Amino acid sequence: MTHSELCLATAEHFAKKAWLALWEYQSFSSGEFPDVLLFGRDDTVLFEIKMSRADFLADTKKDARKKWKPRGYVRYETDWKTQKPLLNWIAQSPELYYIEAPHLGARRYFVCESGLIKPEELPAGWGLYWYKGGKFYQKRESGKFRANIRDERNLAVHAFRRCASGDSTGIIINSYAEASA
DSSP: OOHHHHHHHHHHHHGGGOSEEEESOOOTTSSOOOSEEEEOSSOEEEEEEESSHHHHHHGGGSGGGOEEOOOEEEEEEEOTTTOOEEEEEEESSTTOSSEEOOBSOSEEEEEEETTSSOGGGSOTTOEEEEEETTEEEEEEOOOOOOBOHHHHHHHHHHHHHHHHTTOOTTEEEOOHHHHHO
16 A cells, blocks of 8 residues: 555545545645645544654654744843842743644544554654554544644635635545535
8 A cells, every 4th residue: 555545545534524634735835744634623633644664753853743942031130139130031831841833733643554653652642543454443542732723724725725726636525415414
């Protein structure tokens, strides 16, 4: 099975629960190119398709996976004993030392062939599906992430505009008629 085939199988399988699915979607309206991104009633779900261990290990180097330190400010104070000036660094969110920047998907999963990725190897919060014999097996549930709402909206709008132009490459839309059937 190729990467494209697993992307399509994932999109078709999980699109039943969503109103829009994008797979291997290429658009510069976002800084990311999702393997599969679902837009549902309540949230978005990102699926990262992995065909090799090297691809999985390289995923941690993506800009979207890097953590950043919260911003803060310097407060000028005076030491009450010595009356000498002090510079104190005040973090705006001291309880969150490293924060993952928002990116696509309020929930996030890796999808791979059975056994390629072990649940204990996953980054914090990520879920996992194994694919074997045409079926998906959930090995770990995803946590909730802070999604980049702006990029997600831009991708959805771009997809609808592309569809309206007659090009539905990488787009699955569940219409009202399909949802009621």
